[in-house]
Amino acid sequence: MRTIDTTLIEEYDLIAPVGGAVGENIADRAVQGGLTSVIVEHELVGGECSYWACMPSKALLRSAAALRAARSVPGAAEAITGDLDVAAVLARRDTFTNHWSDAGQVSWVQSAGIDLVRGHGRLSGPREVTVTTPDGGTLVLVARHAVAIATGSDPLIPGIEGLRAARPWASREVTSVQEVPESLAIIGGGVVAAEMATAYAGFGTQVTLVSRGTLLAGMEPFAGERVAESLREQGVDLRLGIEPVRVDRDESGVRIETSDGRTVLAQEVLIATGRTPRTVDLGLETIGLEPGRWLDTDDTLRVPGFDWLYAVGDVNHRALLTHQGKYQARAAGDVIAARANGTAVSDAPWGAHVATADHAVVPQVTFTDPEVASVGLTADAATAAGYRVRAVDYEIGWVAGASVHADGYRGQARMVVDEDRQVVIGATFVGPDVAELLQAATIAIVGEVPLDRLWHAVPAYPTVNEVWLRLLETYGRQSASPRVEPDREGEVTAARTFVLANR
Numbered sequence: 049m050r051t052i053d054t055t056l057i058e059e060y061d062l063i064a065p066v067g068g069a070v071g072e073n074i075a076d077r078a079v080q081g082g083l084t085s086v087i088v089e090h091e092l093v094g095g096e097c098s099y100w101a102c103m104p105s106k107a108l109l110r111s112a113a114a115l116r117a118a119r120s121v122p123g124a125a126e127a128i129t130g131d132l133d134v135a136a137v138l139a140r141r142d143t144f145t146n147h148w149s150d151a152g153q154v155s156w157v158q159s160a161g162i163d164l165v166r167g168h169g170r171l172s173g174p175r176e177v178t179v180t181t182p183d184g185g186t187l188v189l190v191a192r193h194a195v196a197i198a199t200g201s202d203p204l205i206p207g208i209e210g211l212r213a214a215r216p217w218a219s220r221e222v223t224s225v226q227e228v229p230e231s232l233a234i235i236g237g238g239v240v241a242a243e244m245a246t247a248y249a250g251f252g253t254q255v256t257l258v259s260r261g262t263l264l265a266g267m268e269p270f271a272g273e274r275v276a277e278s279l280r281e282q283g284v285d286l287r288l289g290i291e292p293v294r295v296d297r298d299e300s301g302v303r304i305e306t307s308d309g310r311t312v313l314a315q316e317v318l319i320a321t322g323r324t325p326r327t328v329d330l331g332l333e334t335i336g337l338e339p340g341r342w343l344d345t346d347d348t349l350r351v352p353g354f355d356w357l358y359a360v361g362d363v364n365h366r367a368l369l370t371h372q373g374k375y376q377a378r379a380a381g382d383v384i385a386a387r388a389n390g391t392a393v394s395d396a397p398w399g400a401h402v403a404t405a406d407h408a409v410v411p412q413v414t415f416t417d418p419e420v421a422s423v424g425l426t427a428d429a430a431t432a433a434g435y436r437v438r439a440v441d442y443e444i445g446w447v448a449g450a451s452v453h454a455d456g457y458r459g460q461a462r463m464v465v466d467e468d469r470q471v472v473i474g475a476t477f478v479g480p481d482v483a484e485l486l487q488a489a490t491i492a493i494v495g496e497v498p499l500d501r502l503w504h505a506v507p508a509y510p511t512v513n514e515v516w517l518r519l520l521e522t523y524g525r526q527s528a529s530p531r532v533e534p535d536r537e538g539e540v541t542a543a544r545t546f547v548l549a550n551r
């Protein structure tokens with residue numbers, strides 16, 4: 049028999065350790081479905097995204113992006129008389145993190161009718177979470193219907209010799225910086241590395257980026273190539289295809305030895321080599337699961353083998369993005385309520401209670417210069433998945449809206465078409481301010497809108513969205529050759545050549 053030092057036992061319909069963006073959304077949906085919910089949080093309500101990830105990182109990037117945008121438009125450019133004010137950027141960032149206070153989010157949780165328990169939660173058996181409270185007390189929470197794990201992820205620190213002793217920065221330190229270093233080495237070549245290289249280069253920091261692969265691998269190859277080209281132009285020393293083998297720190301900073309026999313010297317080193325699940329100290333062993341692993345789920349976000357356990361957000365490793373975690377949370381909160389209330393469960397693909405989009409329609413914006421906005425499958429991934437694919441490319445700078453948007457606008461769009469079904473299954477846009485082009489692509493893919501019908505979705509002139517029309521023209525209507533308008537002969541020929549060159 050288990051003995052627990054129990055001071056109090058509380059019963060809820062749903063227990064959600066914890067209070068990140070995802071946990072809040074599950075609890076909210078469950079309350080809206082008529083259940084009682086409690087969130088357990090051991091740090092700040094709002095989680096990583098609000099205080100050490102999405103919001104502060106985007107705030108660090110935005111001011112330099114606005115400055116670049118103004119510099120690319122004559123008339124506005126002449127009005128710029130100074131450089132980026134780094135102190136003002138950091139001060140603005142602090143307002144987004146609410147100076148690392150969660151008072152606002154706590155008020156929201158209360159207003160949503162969700163209970164909040166401060167402390168570290170651990171499963172202590174089926175449907176039971178034991179919380180160690182900040183004063184050292186113990187509270188046992190018993191779930192009538194469900195426990196939803198949404199504990200997120202931590203930075204993965206690779207086993208490079210000397211690295212841990214060198215006190216590296218990870219995502220929290222780089223996003224909450226108070227004093228910008230003169231030089232920064234970045235280990236990794238994914239989204240965090242690319243975004244933070246962009247932000248710190250904008251601050252005037254000398255950045256060296258070391259990655260064992262290419263930049264932004266996993267996206268369309270031209271995305272990483274264009275971002276790499278731009279980072280180099282901003283003075284970033286990119287060392288791709290090599291690995292750090294040893295890291296040391298002394299009073300002057302860090303020294304990194306790399307596999308090509310060279311050395312990087314920098315004031316600080318940022319590790320941006322991926323994430324690891326926050327499941328180590330979670331009591332998973334009490335229900336027969338292995339601590340330290342990602343939690344697998346079905347599409348209703350339920351962990352196989354349990355009728356009461358859900359895993360939502362980063363911790364299930366389906367798609368490590370806030371919007372995707374919140375999408376899962378809406379489905380999970382609603383299905384928990386439906387199962388508890390005995391109402392119909394809609395768990396067929398694209399039903400109300402499943403996160404179908406996680407599999408092949410995950411939108412993501414990488415806020416580099418140029419921005420990368422991508423959704424669905426890349427041409428390579430689609431081919432590997434067995435689709436008969438045609439990739440259609442277009443230079444976004446040729447669109448009238450783009451030329452108005454900024455002088456010398458350069459960008460590339462790719463539409464990946466499933467030739468058998470004649471629908472779009474992937475899209476990538478690389479260029480200034482392409483983030484807002486993404487939702488149209490997401491809708492086209494989720495809606496499986498036939499290409500024939502897409503021709504009737506007319507983009508307004510002159511907007512950058514006209515790239516959609518150009519992609520369709522380049523693809524050709526009803527398999528016919530692209531129609532060449534007399535005044536755009538050279539442009540269309542160039543576009544065709546571009547398509548062939550990139551297939």
Ligand SMILES: Cc1cc2nc3c(=O)[nH]c(=O)nc-3n(C[C@H](O)[C@H](O)[C@H](O)COP(=O)(O)OP(=O)(O)OC[C@H]3O[C@@H](n4cnc5c(N)ncnc54)[C@H](O)[C@@H]3O)c2cc1C
Pocket residue numbers: 065066067068069070071088089090091092093094095096097100101102103105106167168169170198199200201219223240326329330360361362363367368369370371372373
């Ligand atoms: C630098 C960076 C930038 C990013 N930028 C973006 C972006 O622009 N857009 C985007 O979509 N995604 C971005 N992401 C990814 C995004 O931050 C994550 O996908 C998201 O935060 C995951 O949310 P979550 O709720 O699953 O986990 P979290 O936000 O980590 O929330 C988990 C919560 O659980 C608490 N907790 C954990 N264990 C326990 C326990 N045992 N007891 C009690 N409480 C516990 C934690 O304190 C935390 O509050 C970025 C990530 C990084 C690192």
Ligand SMILES: NC(=O)c1ccc[n+]([C@@H]2O[C@H](COP(=O)([O-])OP(=O)(O)OC[C@H]3O[C@@H](n4cnc5c(N)ncnc54)[C@H](O)[C@@H]3O)[C@@H](O)[C@H]2O)c1
Pocket residue numbers: 206235236237238239240241243258259260261262264265290291292320321322323367368369412413414415
């Ligand atoms: N704008 C956004 O949407 C955004 C921004 C930041 C982070 N995120 C999310 O956060 C998650 C984590 O991002 P991340 O960039 O840390 O991980 P990642 O998985 O995207 O990239 C990891 C990178 O590290 C490299 N790497 C791994 N081990 C290495 C080693 N020993 N030496 C050198 N290089 C090594 C890999 O080759 C890869 O380039 C991502 O999954 C992403 O979804 C999203």
